[in-house]
Amino acid sequence: MPELPEVEVTRKGIAAPLLGARVLEVRLGKPLRRPLGCPPGALAGATLGEITRRGKYLWLPLAAPDGGLLVHLGMSGSLALLERAGEPGPHDHFDLVTDRGTLRLNDPRRFGAVSWSASLDDAPAAALLARLGPEPFDAALTPQSFHAALRARRGALKTVLMAGQAVVGAGNIYACEALFQAGIHPALRADALSRPRAARLLAALRATFARALDVGGSTLRDFSDAHGVNGAYQAEAAVYGRAGQDCRRCGGRIRRIVQAQRSTYFCPSCQRR
């Protein structure tokens, strides 16, 4: 469900209220994608530091006992910070009970994960984060470096965007939307993209993310933020989920193709190879 903007909106919703919170208890539901990696009881008494984000991962640092939790929301996960948490529902699989409320992970498909690591430099966190490319708004990510990263890839641009090595954060929706905004065909080979067009794509991706952050991640149909509110779908996707409908820019017909077993939506006349 969440792409980078949604994860960042989630982080913003929980970072301040949980800073300095004391862990009282950890409750687990059904198994998630990977094991917690420590006995739940071992976290009691720890104090939460400032929650950070890397790609679509959240890092919840803990002190005394030291360590942290690396959280990924997968396809269908969402976090809510509840003042008074009721009994966990059938899809609530992780509760971090603190003296400032309960941070609850709801994840019907259970592709998400919560993993304890001694630090970001230790397993499993280090290995999971090691493969990630630069953050989209990192100043070190320039049109030049982005173009260079794309030139090292032979796959289709849309697939490469989603792989997260040239830049992190784009999922299926924002990859499609950014390519539309940049006027680039999703099946164009990454290493065939000219430098000006790479610059255009980076700008489009940043604009897409910035817009989503502005509206609080509510560009996604059923996203709900850390307070459980939202879900106000903006209905502003230009191409995603619009196969067969008219392109808002040229009036042509939006097409759906499959790339790497994922749906890709694009406008054949606005987006050129």
Place this chain on the structure above:
DNA sequence: AATGGCGCCTGAACGC
């Protein structure tokens, strides 16, 4: 080292 394919889960929407 990059690439493509598969598996992990459940629920909603759709067609018959």
Place this chain on the structure above:
DNA sequence: TGCGTTCAGGCGCCAT
């Protein structure tokens, strides 16, 4: 109404 099929916002790991 019920049943089967398809699809869904993401990784990780594996073989090549």
